[in-house]
Every structure is written in C-alpha cells, then in structure tokens.
Amino acid sequence: MLIDLDLLYTWGAVAKEYKKGEIIFEEEGIANFYYQIIDGCVKMFNTNDKGKEFTQGYFFNGQSFGEPPLFIDERYPSTAMAFHDTTIIKLSKDKLIRILDEYPSIQKQFLNLMARRIYSKAKTSKDIINQNPAFRIIAFFNTSKKNKEGEKELITYTRQEIANFTGLRVETVIRALSRMNTEKKIEIKNHKIYY
Amino acid sequence: MLIDLDLLYTWGAVAKEYKKGEIIFEEEGIANFYYQIIDGCVKMFNTNDKGKEFTQGYFFNGQSFGEPPLFIDERYPSTAMAFHDTTIIKLSKDKLIRILDEYPSIQKQFLNLMARRIYSKAKTSKDIINQNPAFRIIAFFNTSKKNKEGEKELITYTRQEIANFTGLRVETVIRALSRMNTEKKIEIKNHKIYY
DNA sequence: CGGTTCCTTGAGGATGATCAACGAGGGTGG
C-alpha cells in the first residue's frame, strides 16, 4: 500500500469503480490525476498503427500507476485500462505534489518506487531484445510470478496477453509453449499453463 | 548538472578519470557508489551468452548514472563503461542517502530524474517492439538528437553502436540505412549519417 | 444451447540473422 487511504481521503481523493475494459487514461492524454488501486488490476499498453498491442505492465492492489508524467509535465506515454473490474482512488496532481512536499518520507517512498520500476524495465528490455520466444516468455512468467521460489503455479494470462507483453504473435506463443511443454520447461494441463 | 560539485566534494566525493573502454561497474556487481559525470560519456549495456550486446543508454556531462540500485539495495542490472575518456565524481552510497535526507530539494530532483527515465524507457521499449529496422533506428536518432527541431545533424555513432542500441545486427543496420537514404529519410555523405 | 472468447494447426512468405569476403579510411612507426 503506497499512500495511506485515510490520508488520501483527507486531501479530497475520491474512489471510483472501473468496469473491465474501461479506459482510465489514454496515450497522449494530459496527466491530471494520481491513481492508486484499491482493488483490481490495471493494464498499461500501447497500440501501434496496425492495431498491434504492446503491454508495458500490469498493476495490482495497493499499487499506483501513471505517476511519472505527473512529476515531469509530460503527457501519458501509454494507455491504462481496467483489466478486471477495479476500484481506484483518484487525487488531483497538485494535491499529490503538495503531499510529497509535506511528507518527505512519502517522497522517499516514491523515489524508491521509481527506482524499482527503472530496475525492472532495464531487466525486461534486456530480456526482450534477447531474441527467442521461449526465453522471453519465461522472463515474463518470472516477473508475474507470485511465489518466487517453490512449486509450479497457474499462469492466469491468455496466450494473447503473453503475446502482447513479449512482442510476439499469438501463434508463435502457442507453438513456443507446446515446445516448452515437451521440453518440460512448463506444464500444460487442459490448456492451462503451469510454471 | 545534478548535484553541485562543491557540495559533493564537501561530503568527501572524489573525481576519477576513466580511459575509453574502461569498466566503471559490472552487471551483477554490488552498488556502493554514486557516479556523476564531470566530463565525457558513459555507456550502459548488457551482454548475452553469445556475446551480443544490448545498449541500455548513454550518459553525458552533468548526468548521473547507476543510481536505481543504490535506492533499492539491488545489484547492477547492467555494465557501465567509459565510452570516451571520462572524468567522474564518485560518492559513497551512505553519503548520498544522507544528502538526500538532508536536502529535500535534491531528493525531489532525483524523483523527477527517475520519472523522466521511466518515461523514456516506456517510449523506447514501445518503439523497439514495433518490429521494423527503419522505425527503430529513427527512434534511436530522435532520442540522441541534440537540436530537437531544425536542420539535419551528424550522427556520431558507428553502425555497430546503432545495432547494439536497436537490437539489430550491423548488416541489417547498414542495409536499412541505405534504404532510408534512397527514401530520403536520412542523408548519407561519405559514409557519414545526417538526420 | 448458442454465442463469445480463446486455443490450435498448417502452409507459405517475408525478413532479419548468419557466414564469408572484401573495401576504405586513419593513424603509426619505420
């Protein structure tokens, strides 16, 4: 949980529910609000001229998203969409900036958060460049895995979502997955993927 | 210029010169220092199993680099190397953290810096995924361009460097460039690229 | 039970990677 909910409400934040598939903000839109997820999941992505989608990342309970443009007066580089039904608390940009100025410890938290994001992005782009479907897919699974070490867990993303995240095509993902299955890198039971 | 040099020296920072090609820190190394470039250029990159290189970015005069791991206690995700002869001022991690705690305005600057990095990384990975050599190369040129709008300027990177940054191979870059030349997207005079 | 959404398979084509040479320029030392 990033900023305390009570604090946010004190400063005039408002909770809003978004239905699955609803757009929260769009690429090139002006950044006016701070968003923090109370419950649900948000996907950030870009779409190119030919409608091909690239997923920048997923955000879950207690996480905030879309903050960088607030700090540097830029427009949104990507679109944010509710991936499931999601409740989000919204605070105006000015108020967020004022909170950061008043609470240095919160500012520090945000610095750490941004640092962590850069760190992951560096790791991810390194992996994506590394041509090779299986490798990219594994890298994606690793970032999305809940229980780090330990037994196999169900992957809840569709093959299309995996494709969007890895920059591959659905068919390529499917073929790579079945190859990985026979090579025992993953397990597929009844179309469900375990890793 | 990020942190004032006098301030850094006051806190015990030391300037050091690195010769072209010299390694400043290595992937997976422990992060103990804050680095700020006084003069020169630094390249951050990863190398995969087969020796293929992926350039994460270049850093120039007045910029700092390799900070994220300092904030989150991780190891370096990439290697940093002097791209030309470069003078760098080094400060220990603890001292940096203490500076940030004592000067909230500096902490804020770092927050803005990290936000800007995330913003660029988002733009870059979007572009790289967008299969198409010409597109990737143009995206790289745009980020490295000094005078934003305006007339053509000389690209000072070798074709190998362009390849490393875009995740392509040298030959592919060369062929793409000459196609872009005939299509007038760029200009090549005497092997030199203008964009 | 009908309609979505997701998954699967095959055939064919496009494109970037790979391998192998060679060319061109710049700097250095004899």
Add this chain to the structure above:
DNA sequence: CCACCCTCGTTGATCATCCTCAAGGAACCG
C-alpha cells in the same frame, strides 16, 4: 613518405525463424 594495421563499412548468398492468413476446434457463460 610509404607500408601496415586496425577499425569501420559494405555486399552477396543462404538459412532460420517468426509473421501472416486461413480455417477450425474447445471451453466457458448466460
């Protein structure tokens, strides 16, 4: 001044891989 070396740029041929297009099949949900 010239020969040599080293880095960078260039070209062609071939190969592997992923994309594209097309057509179904399976699972899930109201």
